[in-house]
Amino acid sequence: MLGKDSTYREFNDDDVHNEEMRSPDFFHSAEDDGEERNENVPPGEDPRGSTPSMRLSKTCLKNVFTVVLIFVYLLLTAVAAFLVYQTISDFLEKVNHPVMSVTYKEVDAFPPPGIALYPGNARLLSCRHHFHNDIPPLVHPGEPQGGDCVLREVTYQGPFTNGTQKTALVVQGPSDVRNKELIFMQFSQNETEEDFSAITYMPFANFSQLEDSLNQSKFMRDCERNYSTWTFSGGFRTWVKMSLVRTSGKSDQSVEFRQESTVVKFNDKRPEPERSNQLFFVVFEWRDPFIQEIQLIVTANPWSSAAILCGVFMAFFKAANFAKLTVQWIIRMRKRHLRTKSSRLGANN
Numbered sequence: 001m002l003g004k005d006s007t008y009r010e011f012n013d014d015d016v017h018n019e020e021m022r023s024p025d026f027f028h029s030a031e032d033d034g035e036e037r038n039e040n041v042p043p044g045e046d047p048r049g050s051t052p053s054m055r056l057s058k059t060c061l062k063n064v065f066t067v068v069l070i071f072v073y074l075l076l077t078a079v080a081a082f083l084v085y086q087t088i089s090d091f092l093e094k095v096n097h098p099v100m101s102v103t104y105k106e107v108d109a110f111p112p113p114g115i116a117l118y119p120g121n122a123r124l125l126s127c128r129h130h131f132h133n134d135i136p137p138l139v140h141p142g143e144p145q146g147g148d149c150v151l152r153e154v155t156y157q158g159p160f161t162n163g164t165q166k167t168a169l170v171v172q173g174p175s176d177v178r179n180k181e182l183i184f185m186q187f188s189q190n191e192t193e194e195d196f197s198a199i200t201y202m203p204f205a206n207f208s209q210l211e212d213s214l215n216q217s218k219f220m221r222d223c224e225r226n227y228s229t230w231t232f233s234g235g236f237r238t239w240v241k242m243s244l245v246r247t248s249g250k251s252d253q254s255v256e257f258r259q260e261s262t263v264v265k266f267n268d269k270r271p272e273p274e275r276s277n278q279l280f281f282v283v284f285e286w287r288d289p290f291i292q293e294i295q296l297i298v299t300a301n302p303w304s305s306a307a308i309l310c311g312v313f314m315a316f317f318k319a320a321n322f323a324k325l326t327v328q329w330i331i332r333m334r335k336r337h338l339r340t341k342s343s344r345l346g347a348n349n
Contacts, residue, residue, distance in 0.1 A: 073323045080315045094300030104290045113173035114207035118200045122189035156217035159225045172207040182285035198231040205255040237264045237281035247294045
């Protein structure tokens with residue numbers, strides 16, 4: 001029985017010894033024992049056998065390492081701040097400047113556009129539809145010849161002329177682009193005191209919108225505000241080829257007419273007394289059977305920008321944590337240095 005008790009006590013002592021070694025306080029006590037042994041060493045001698053010059057070089061190395069760590073922290077912070085600025089700038093740039101996506105839609109016929117003409121003192125002599133670019137030779141130019149066009153006359157106050165009354169002669173434009181439908185118009189104007197003679201015209205999207213409008217004056221005023229105007233000169237035949245462009249924005253849709261025009265001089269063969277009346281000739285047709293559709297697309301993706309910002313903020317957090325650990329390490333090293341210095345001063349006294 002006594003042998004068993006002694007064996008049991010030996011095992012218990014070993015377990016207690018192992019638990020003490022595994023406990024965190026064991027290392028602190030070991031450091032304290034080491035410091036106590038350092039205090040018992042005579043002054044001027046290093047317990048590890050290092051010289052004062054070696055201790056000085058180690059201290060300098062630690063200081064240099066500390067400065068490098070702080071520089072790395074500042075560098076990481078600057079890079080993270082630049083990434084935040086760049087990400088936000090790119091996002092705002094893409095939002096304010098959307099990308100244009102251009103597609104072409106082929107059609108057999110266009111909705112008949114409206115063409116508003118402002119002849120002023122000029123008089124309409126004829127307006128006829130033709131096909132396949134076939135315009136017959138002129139017969140008795142300068143004389144009224146009638147026509148087969150649909151015409152409307154609208155009087156309204158111009159939006160940019162301080163309430164001045166304007167009279168527009170609106171004609172229904174060509175529609176059958178496959179058969180190259182066109183409109184040939186002829187105007188005559190007596191001698192005028194103006195230096196230059198020309199007639200202004202303005203195409204707009206759909207002639208039926210004017211027909212269906214309850215207030216045609218207001219409709220024409222809005223058209224003049226939203227559409228562009230062009231002119232054709234007297235003494236020439238101006239051939240206008242139109243194309244339709246539809247632009248879809250963020251919240252609205254706009255229609256724009258683009259044109260190509262060619263000018264040919266009119267060889268006036270009338271008798272000399274009749275040439276006092278200046279003649280104007282204009283042709284309207286579609287350039288091709290395609291509608292150009294432009295869609296504004298915002299390429300900025302808020303989710304990708306948010307993901308980048310999250311990554312940058314995580315880098316900020318890691319850098320701050322790194323700086324905190326660096327400061328704690330510096331404080332701990334400083335306390336150890338002061339404690340060692342005070343123990344040496346006590347030993348010298």
